[in-house]
Amino acid sequence: MSSGSQVEKTLNLIGNVMTLDLEQYTHQVALNARDASRELVLATGEQKNSWLRNSAKAIRERSRELMSENEKDIAHAPEYGLTDAQIDRLRLTQDRLEGIASALEEVAMLADPIGEVIDSNTRPNGLAVTRVRVPLGVVFFIYESRPNVTADAAALCVKSGNAVILRGGKEALHSNLGIYQLLKEELAKAGLPENAVQLVETTDRAAVGHFLKMGELIDVTIPRGGKSLIERVAAEATMPVIKHFDGVCHVYVDESADLDMAIKILINSKCQRTGVCNAAESFLVHKNIADAFLPLAARALADNNVEVRGDEQVCELIADAKPATEEDYRTEYLSLTISGKVVDSLESAVAHINEYGSHHTDAIVTTNLQAARKFTAAVDSAAVIVNASTRFNDGGEFGLGAEIGISTDKFHARGPCGLKELTSYKYIAYGDGQIR
Numbered sequence: 001m002s003s004g005s006q007v008e009k010t011l012n013l014i015g016n017v018m019t020l021d022l023e024q025y026t027h028q029v030a031l032n033a034r035d036a037s038r039e040l041v042l043a044t045g046e047q048k049n050s051w052l053r054n055s056a057k058a059i060r061e062r063s064r065e066l067m068s069e070n071e072k073d074i075a076h077a078p079e080y081g082l083t084d085a086q087i088d089r090l091r092l093t094q095d096r097l098e099g100i101a102s103a104l105e106e107v108a109m110l111a112d113p114i115g116e117v118i119d120s121n122t123r124p125n126g127l128a129v130t131r132v133r134v135p136l137g138v139v140f141f142i143y144e145s146r147p148n149v150t151a152d153a154a155a156l157c158v159k160s161g162n163a164v165i166l167r168g169g170k171e172a173l174h175s176n177l178g179i180y181q182l183l184k185e186e187l188a189k190a191g192l193p194e195n196a197v198q199l200v201e202t203t204d205r206a207a208v209g210h211f212l213k214m215g216e217l218i219d220v221t222i223p224r225g226g227k228s229l230i231e232r233v234a235a236e237a238t239m240p241v242i243k244h245f246d247g248v249c250h251v252y253v254d255e256s257a258d259l260d261m262a263i264k265i266l267i268n269s270k271c272q273r274t275g276v277c278n279a280a281e282s283f284l285v286h287k288n289i290a291d292a293f294l295p296l297a298a299r300a301l302a303d304n305n306v307e308v309r310g311d312e313q314v315c316e317l318i319a320d321a322k323p324a325t326e327e328d329y330r331t332e333y334l335s336l337t338i339s340g341k342v343v344d345s346l347e348s349a350v351a352h353i354n355e356y357g358s359h360h361t362d363a364i365v366t367t368n369l370q371a372a373r374k375f376t377a378a379v380d381s382a383a384v385i386v387n388a389s390t391r392f393n394d395g396g397e398f399g400l401g402a403e404i405g406i407s408t409d410k411f412h413a414r415g416p417c418g419l420k421e422l423t424s425y426k427y428i429a430y431g432d433g434q435i436r
Contacts, residue, residue, distance in 0.1 A: 022206060027210070029200065030140075030217040030218055031217065032195035032198060033138045033164070033195060033196075033198060033217070033218070034137070034138055034217050035193070036163040036193035036194075036195040036196045037135065037138050037161075037162060039193045039196075040135065040162070040163060040193065040196055041134070043192055045112040047191055048108075048112065048158055048159050048190075049159075050190045051158065051187055051189075051190035052104045052105065053105060054186045054189065055104050055151070055155075055183050056102070056105045056108075057101075058182050058185075059097055059100055059151070059179070059182065060097070060098070060101050063094060065178065066175070066178045066179065067092055067094070067097070069174040069177070069178035070091065070092040070174065070175040070178075072174040073147075073173065073174050074087065074090065077090060080170070080171045082145070082171060083275070083334075085334050085335055086171075086334075088273075089145045089146050089275050090145050090146065090171060090172055090175070099148070100151045100152075100179075103151070103152055103396060103401065103402045104151060104155050106396070106401040106402065107156060107159050107401040108159075109401070110159070110400075110418075113133050113160055113420050113423050114133060114134065114135060114160065114161045114423070115132055115133065116132065116133040117130050117131070118131045118132065118425055119131050125434050126431070126432065126434060127430070128430040129427060129428075129429045130427070130428050130429075130430075131425050131426070131427050132425060132426060132428055133420070133423045133425050134425060134426050135160055136160075136219045136220050136423060136424055137162060137219035137220075138163050138164075138219050138220075139153075139163070139164045139165070139219065139220055139221075139404075140164075140218045140220070141157070141164055141166055141167065141221075141222045141224070142167045142208060142222070142224065142225065142233065143166075143167070143168055143169070143223075143224040143225055144168070144169035144171070144172075144225035144229070147168070147172045147176050147179060149168075149404075150166055150168060150175075150176045150179045151179055152395075152402040152403065152404065153166060153404045154180075156401075156402055156404050156417075156419055157196075157404070157422060158192070159419055160419045160420075160422040161423075162219075163193075163195065163197075163198075164196070164197055164198070165200065165218070166180065166197065166200065167199075167200040167208060167211070168199070168200075169225070170203035173203060176199060177201070180199040183197050208232075209236060212233065212236040212237045212238060213238055214238070214239075215237075215238030215239040218239050219239060219240075220239055220240050220241070220242060221233055221237050221239055221242075222242045222243070222404055222417070223241065227245050227246060230243050230245055231245075240412075242405065242407050242412075242421075243405075243409060244360060244407050244408035244409070245358055246277075246332040246358040246360070247277030247281070247332050247358060247360045247361070247406075248281050248282065248330060248356065248357050248360065249279065249280050249281055249357070249360055249361040249363075249390045250280065250281075250283065250284060250352075250353050250362045250363065250390075251280050251282075251365065252283070252284040252343075252364045252375070253266070253285040253286065253289065254346060254349075254371050255286035255287075255288040256366050256367045257293075257365040258365070258367060259293055259296060261365060262293060262365040263293075263296055263297060265363065265365055265387070265389050266280065266283055266297060266300070266301075267300050267301070267304060268391060269363065269389045269391055270306060270336075270338055271304045271306065272391050274336055275334045275335070276334075277332075277360060278360065278361045278390050278391050278392075278393045278394060279391065280338065280390050281339065282340065282356070282357075283297070284341050284342075284343050284349045284353070285297075285340070285342055285343070286342075286344075286345070286346070287313075287343065287344055290317065291317065294313075294340075294342075297340075298317070298318040298319070298320070298321075301318075301338070304336070305336050306336045306337065306338055307320075307322070307336060307337045307338070308320065308321040308322070309323070309324040309328045309338070309339045310322075310324050310340035310341060311323075311342060313342040314340040314341065314342060318340075321340070324339050329352075329356040330356050332358070346371055346374060346375060349364075350375060350378045350379055353379055353381070354379065354380050357379075359380055359381045359382060360381060360382055360393070360406065361381060361383045361393040361406075362379050362384055362385070362390070363384070363385040363386070363387075363388065363389070364387075366386070366387070372386045372387075381408075382406060382408050382414045383406075383415050393416065394406075394416060395417070395418050398415075398416050398418075400416055400419065401418060401419070402418065403416040403418055404417045404418075404422065407421070412424075
């Protein structure tokens, strides 16, 4: 387990030769990752699963050490101006560490995607052509404030045969280092290349720029954080980027909705965890049930200390609501604030979501199957949910074991990115002497 003094020593060593050695350091990390990725393609499924299971065991056995490292980050959180929601995302508890360990075990239980035959055919000349799943190679993963992601990303990348370079935020440095050192130790024990997982041990933001220039060594970059980070990565990267911007998620309450169900879904979507990308930031309600639904919503939201910003009709029926601006409907609050609007029809709800949403997660509450089908077809989002919380757009909840992020792109991955989203494919043809 790295101590605070060891961390400072590492950062100082790099910082003292900033312009001279930072480029060399980042290049060496990328070279190490490329070499490790070439070894990983030959690793067995049992080696990878053994690493995952033993890492889960080590997290449980060393949970006190990990929480001690995490407390160092929590203590410094005010210096970085973190909000209460961001501090909550940063905090490690016994339950959350158990969740991390369980996620590793769940990934171990998933089928190894590498070598999977996607399709095959035999040509008239007898040539047998197969399309098989292969790793992407080297993943550069940038993330903020959530040390559990260190383990999730490492697990998914290694299981899918990829080497990963992890670049966490400075606010989680001690926590990330603690988890990383543990994972690295277990890699060696499992006979896997130690550099299959590397953590960038400098908080210098210039390091990111160096990595983004290494398209010849890094196959894909995945940024997971604030909009400014993702915009920077998209602008500077010389390799493909899998990304999502804001999580402006909606709950639409259709005219045929069960109102009790609608209230439960709205409150869970907004309040179960406010500082995450799949939390609801806006609700829409059909005009035909607005008079019945909005007073119920007002009480439930007030009970959970949620501030409402709405249009004229919302403000009329929710006494404490504030008038919403155009910007409110485009805002990812990540806090106890939500925007609301009364719409004339399902079509109006869809138009509003496609205009103001972020193509992340949107839900409809309805008892009308035709309305549900129309909504799911027309809403252009990575996940569209019927009669359930937006919080279910999650790798674990969707059966992926864990996720490295939720992509709002359309190429090459969309929605929660699990094992298969971290692979590509190649064609393998078997012949017996055919020539063309």
